[in-house]
Amino acid sequence: MPVTCDVLINNVQLASMQDNGKPYGLIPNASVAIAHGNIVGIFAATDCPAIAKNTVDGNGAWLLPGFIDCHTHLVFGGSRANEFEQRLLGQSYAEIAQQGGGIRATVAATRQASAETLLHSALARAKRLCVEGVTTIEVKSGYGLDLATEIKMLKVAKQLEDHLELNIITTYLGAHALPAEYAGRGDDYIDFICEEVIPHIAKHKLADAVDVFCEKIGFSLAQCRKVFSAAAAHGLRVKAHVEQLSDLQGAKLAAEFQALSVDHIEYLAAHDVGCLKAADCVAVLLPGAFYYLNESQKPPIAALRQHNIPMAVATDLNPGSSPISSILTAMNMACVLFQLSPEEALRGATCHAAKALNLHKHTGKIAQGYAADLCLWDITHPVDLVYGINQYRPRCVWQGGRMRQAV
Numbered sequence: 001m002p003v004t005c006d007v008l009i010n011n012v013q014l015a016s017m018q019d020n021g022k023p024y025g026l027i028p029n030a031s032v033a034i035a036h037g038n039i040v041g042i043f044a045a046t047d048c049p050a051i052a053k054n055t056v057d058g059n060g061a062w063l064l065p066g067f068i069d070c071h072t073h074l075v076f077g078g079s080r081a082n083e084f085e086q087r088l089l090g091q092s093y094a095e096i097a098q099q100g101g102g103i104r105a106t107v108a109a110t111r112q113a114s115a116e117t118l119l120h121s122a123l124a125r126a127k128r129l130c131v132e133g134v135t136t137i138e139v140k141s142g143y144g145l146d147l148a149t150e151i152k153m154l155k156v157a158k159q160l161e162d163h164l165e166l167n168i169i170t171t172y173l174g175a176h177a178l179p180a181e182y183a184g185r186g187d188d189y190i191d192f193i194c195e196e197v198i199p200h201i202a203k204h205k206l207a208d209a210v211d212v213f214c215e216k217i218g219f220s221l222a223q224c225r226k227v228f229s230a231a232a233a234h235g236l237r238v239k240a241h242v243e244q245l246s247d248l249q250g251a252k253l254a255a256e257f258q259a260l261s262v263d264h265i266e267y268l269a270a271h272d273v274g275c276l277k278a279a280d281c282v283a284v285l286l287p288g289a290f291y292y293l294n295e296s297q298k299p300p301i302a303a304l305r306q307h308n309i310p311m312a313v314a315t316d317l318n319p320g321s322s323p324i325s326s327i328l329t330a331m332n333m334a335c336v337l338f339q340l341s342p343e344e345a346l347r348g349a350t351c352h353a354a355k356a357l358n359l360h361k362h363t364g365k366i367a368q369g370y371a372a373d374l375c376l377w378d379i380t381h382p383v384d385l386v387y388g389i390n391q392y393r394p395r396c397v398w399q400g401g402r403m404r405q406a407v
C-alpha cells in the first residue's frame with residue numbers, strides 16, 4: 001500500500017536521536033515522509049512506499065532534528081560590551097556594579113526600550129540561531145522585574161514567531177535580580193512575584209514555566225521555595241538557575257518541585273545528583289557562561305552519566321555572562337570544556353533540550369509522530385557539527401514540515 005504524504009525526504013542518513021541502541025540513533029539510507037507537519041513514516045530508501053507532492057533528494061546527506069536552544073535571555077535592551085572592555089582594563093565586577101553596570105544596566109535599558117526596539121534586537125539574535133538550524137528557542141524574561149516590563153518581554157519573545165519560522169517557549173524569570181526599588185526588601189519582592197505577577201502570567205498564559213536564580217547574589221532557598229509554590233498553585237512548571245557560583249542546594253529544592261530542569265550546576269555536588277533522577281529532571285549545561293566567567297569548577301558530568309540524567313546544552317544567550325548566539329559553538333564548548341562526547345552534545349541540543357522544555361513527546365527526535373522540525377546537513381558525520389567552530393550551515397531546514405525560507 002503506498003503512503004501518501006506532503007513531503008518526502010529521500011536518500012538521507014538519519015541521526016534520529018532515537019534510543020535505538022545505535023550512536024546518534026543512526027538509521028542509514030532512509031526516507032522520511034511528512035504529512036500535516038509531522039513525521040508519518042521512516043522507510044528504507046531502497047524500498048520506500050511513500051508518494052509525495054514534494055520530493056527532496058538528500059543525496060546521502062545527514063538529516064538531524066532541528067536544534068532546540070532551551071535556555072536563553074535573548075530579549076533585552078542595551079549592550080554590555082562596554083563592561084566587557086572595562087573588566088579587561090582592570091575594573092572589578094563590584095566597581096562596575098557601583099557605577100550602575102551589570103544586570104541593573106540591562107534592567108534600566110530594557111524598561112526604557114519600546115516593544116518595537118526590543119523586538120528588533122531580539123529578531124537579529126534569533127535569526128543568528130535560526131541560520132544554524134535552531135527550530136525551537138526558549139526565552140526568559142527577567143530584565144524588567146516590574147509587571148509591565150516583564151509582560152512586555154514575554155510578549156516580544158512570543159512575537160518572534162510572527163517574524164521567523166520557529167517555535168518560542170517563554171519562561172517567567174522574575175526572581176532573576178532584586179530591582180532597585182525593592183533594595184533591602186527581598187521578601188517583599190518575592191511576595192509581589194507570587195501574589196501579583198505569577199497569577200497574572202498564569203491567567204493570560206504569558207509563560208510556559210517559571211524560573212528562579214537561586215544564589216547568594218540572587219534569591220535564597222526559602223524565597224525560591226515560595227516562588228515554586230506559587231507557580232505550582234497556578235499550574236506552571238518550574239526550572240531553576242542553581243549551583244552556578246556556589247552550592248546552596250537549589251537542585252534539591254527544584255527536584256522537590258519536579259522541576260523540568262536545573263541549569264548551570266557547576267557547584268552541584270556529585271553525591272546530590274541522584275535527586276534529579278527521582279524528579280525526572282534535566283541537567284542543562286551552559287558552557288558559554290562558564291567560558292565568559294573564566295570559571296574553573298565544572299559540572300559533575302561523571303555523576304550525571306552514572307545516574308543517567310539527561311544532559312541538555314544551551315547558549316544561555318544574554319548580554320552579561322554569555323553573549324553567544326550560536327548553538328553549534330555551545331555544543332563545541334560543552335565538548336572541549338566539559339568533555340561531553342559529540343553524541344552527548346548533539347543529544348543535548350535536540351532530544352534532551354526538548355525534555356527540558358517538556359516538548360520531548362513531540363519534538364527533538366526524528367521518529368514517527370514527531371514534529372517535522374528537521375535540518376539537512378552536507379557533512380560526512382554528525383561529529384563534524386561539533387568538531388569545528390563556524391564551519392557548517394544546514395542545506396535546508398523544515399519547520400513543522402514546511403521548508404523554511406532563507407533567514
Ligand SMILES: [Zn+2]
Binds near residue numbers: 316
Ligand atoms: Zn540563564
